[in-house]
Amino acid sequence: MRVDFYLVIVFLSLIGLLDEKPVTAQEFNCAVNINDEQLEGTSYDYVKQTLATELTSYINEFRWTEIEVLEHERINCQISIILTSANTDYTFSAEAVISSRRPIYGSMQETTSIILSDQAWQFSYPEGRSLVHDELSFEALTGFIDYYAYLILGYDFDSFAELGGSDYFAKAQDVVDLSQSSNAIGWARSSNNRRNRFTLVADMMNSSYYDLRRAYYTYHRKALDGFTKNPDQARDAVLEALELIQSTKRRSTSNFLFDLFFDTKSREIAAMLVDAESQIRLAAYNILSETDQAHMSDYENLQ
Numbered sequence: 001m002r003v004d005f006y007l008v009i010v011f012l013s014l015i016g017l018l019d020e021k022p023v024t025a026q027e028f029n030c031a032v033n034i035n036d037e038q039l040e041g042t043s044y045d046y047v048k049q050t051l052a053t054e055l056t057s058y059i060n061e062f063r064w065t066e067i068e069v070l071e072h073e074r075i076n077c078q079i080s081i082i083l084t085s086a087n088t089d090y091t092f093s094a095e096a097v098i099s100s101r102r103p104i105y106g107s108m109q110e111t112t113s114i115i116l117s118d119q120a121w122q123f124s125y126p127e128g129r130s131l132v133h134d135e136l137s138f139e140a141l142t143g144f145i146d147y148y149a150y151l152i153l154g155y156d157f158d159s160f161a162e163l164g165g166s167d168y169f170a171k172a173q174d175v176v177d178l179s180q181s182s183n184a185i186g187w188a189r190s191s192n193n194r195r196n197r198f199t200l201v202a203d204m205m206n207s208s209y210y211d212l213r214r215a216y217y218t219y220h221r222k223a224l225d226g227f228t229k230n231p232d233q234a235r236d237a238v239l240e241a242l243e244l245i246q247s248t249k250r251r252s253t254s255n256f257l258f259d260l261f262f263d264t265k266s267r268e269i270a271a272m273l274v275d276a277e278s279q280i281r282l283a284a285y286n287i288l289s290e291t292d293q294a295h296m297s298d299y300e301n302l303q
Contacts, residue, residue, distance in 0.1 A: 027067075027153065029074040030059045035082045044086050046127045055079070055145060058131045064149055065168075075156050076101045076110065079148070090126040093185075095119045096144075100152040102159055102220070106228035111220070114155045115264050116148065118197070120186035138178035140185075147175040147197060154204065158213050159220035165204075165213075172201045195256050203257050208248075212257055215244040219265070227272065235276040238269060242287045249291050258291065266295035274301050 032055040036048045059079075077100035085093045096118045101110040123141035131142055150172035154165030176198055179187035189198040203209050222237035249258050273284050285302040288295075 025069055025071045025074055026060055026062065027064045027069050027075055028060050028077060028149070030056060030077040030079065032056045032059070033078070033080045035080070038082070038084050039086050044083075044090075044092075047083065047086075047092070047125060050127075051081075051125060054129075054131050058133070058142065058145060059149060062133050064153060075152060077152055079145075089124070091122060091124050094121045094123070096121060096148075098148045098152070100156065102156055104227070105225040111224055111268065112264050113159060113220075114152070114260065116151065116200075116260070118144075118148075118186065120196070122185040135174070136178075138175070138182050138184070140182070143175050143179055143184070144186075147172050147201075150175065151201065151204075155216075158216050160217070161221075162214050162217045163210060164217070169201055169204045173205055176201055194254060199254070199256060200260075203254060208252060209257055211244050211248040212261070215241040215248070216261065218244065223272065224268075231275075232277075235273055235280050238272055239280055239284055239287075242269075242284055242291070246287045246291050259294070262292040262295055266292060266298045270298045270302065 032052045034048045034052045036044065039047075059077075077098070080097045082095045083092050084095060098116045098118070100113045102113050103109075104111050121140075121144055123144065125141060133142060133146070135146075150168045153168035154172065157165035157168060176187065187197055190196055204213070218237055219241040223234045223241065226237065227234040245258065245261070249255070252258070269284075269288070273281055276284070281302045285299055288299050288302070292299075
């Protein structure tokens with residue numbers, strides 16, 4: 001549960017305005033979509049019928065943290081899976097896009113927390129198989145889901161407290177560590193591809209990127225959550241976050257985490273700053289022209 005909301009609940013309880021305990025829920029409200037159009041034949045029809053349901057239950061009904069979460073605080077997320085091939089032993093190759101959202105406080109809107117794409121997933125799913133969460137052993141289907149569930153939690157908690165997601169990034173790292181003896185596709189550290197599961201969580205745990213994570217907090221908690229109440233102050237916070245990102249990127253050896261941030265946030269940043277005072281817009285534009293050249297078309301109106 002987010003700390004600020006928790007304090008409100010405690011206060012109301014003490015003064016007697018809550019007669020009943022709040023209804024608690026698990027951490028996720030996740031929708032899973034399966035696309036099996038690339039599979040040939042009818043032998044795999046059961047997959048589309050059962051896998052989405054099994055994965056949805058696996059994610060939404062398991063308790064991933066020790067924190068009490070209220071129903072409206074559940075993390076909205078989506079996993080879109082494209083099954084690209086299948087073997088006669090019911091081993092499937094797949095690609096997936098994973099995204100999560102969080103509420104923007106003081107508004108009725110949500111912001112996309114992170115969008116992650118994974119094109120190297122292979123798992124076994126024979127008909128009738130049930131999914132079991134096991135933190136002591138690795139399995140390619142559930143391990144993939146565990147890894148991204150913990151990443152989503154990490155990003156979500158980072159947006160509410162500085163480095164608040166560290167425990168969950170560490171959990172994702174545990175999944176990676178377990179995977180290393182499995183020879184499963186997509187889990188090894190690859191010198192040819194620095195943008196993989198191994199590298200992503202290793203970078204999130206690396207102190208060299210802590211200021212990027214602090215900027216992520218500043219952007220969400222001080223800028224987005226404060227925008228309705230004080231837009232000018234919120235825009236100052238956006239610039240503060242961008243300055244921190246700029247200084248961190250200048251010291252970094254990889255663009256991976258920065259690209260993930262800007263792929264998710266570029267249009268939102270532009271929308272927040274378009275009505276800012278000219279010096280704020282231009283300062284942001286100069287930083288963005290250095291740190292996020294891939295999305296410069298989104299920032300044209302900031303000049």
